[in-house]
Amino acid sequence: NAGVTQTPKFQVLKTGQSMTLQCAQDMNHNSMYWYRQDPGMGLRLIYYSASEGTTDKGEVPNGYNVSRLNKREFSLRLESAAPSQTSVYFCASRLDRDQPQHFGDGTRLSIL
């Protein structure tokens, strides 16, 4: 009953380092999403993938790249981390348009 699994749960990086956050879902969902959560700002969409093989920018895509590796996996990459990217990152997936999103437990990322 795994649902949406994110790895790692915590990470500390130095400015300029690169990092890939992993996300996998075992619910055969079509759409997957990456959000960041910052105090007082709710969740902001970074990128999403409506289906395998497609990706689209969300509200705050700058400084990030994504890969929809297959139907199960959707990774988020920071090529050159900046302190402004310190946040909690959530991956989510959804079966279809009218279905709710299911969230992972998050990755807490600190960039020094």
Place this chain on the structure above:
Amino acid sequence: GNSVTQMEGPVTLSEEAFLTINCTYTATGYPSLFWYVQYPGEGLQLLLKATKADDKGSNKGFEATYRKETTSFHLEKGSVQVSDSAVYFCALFSGGYNKLIFGAGTRLAVHP
């Protein structure tokens, strides 16, 4: 564009008090509306949803009614418990954009 506005928190209540968290939205068409809850250190979980006007979503003693005339989806619970302490997010899904739009979240603290 589409947006969601929630009342600012934190909301602090005594156990067994009545809870209302206000949520209003701006959207074209007929969005689906959701309330998500986030417990400390966890991801977001769907609490309830409503997909059309006058629908009432309910779960775990929480209720919210989709009011198109006032573009609102206020969350209510008749008697809160300490275990309800969490952050609550109102969200809308507009099919044209294929993604959820979240409010900023409202922190609820319930003390014995």
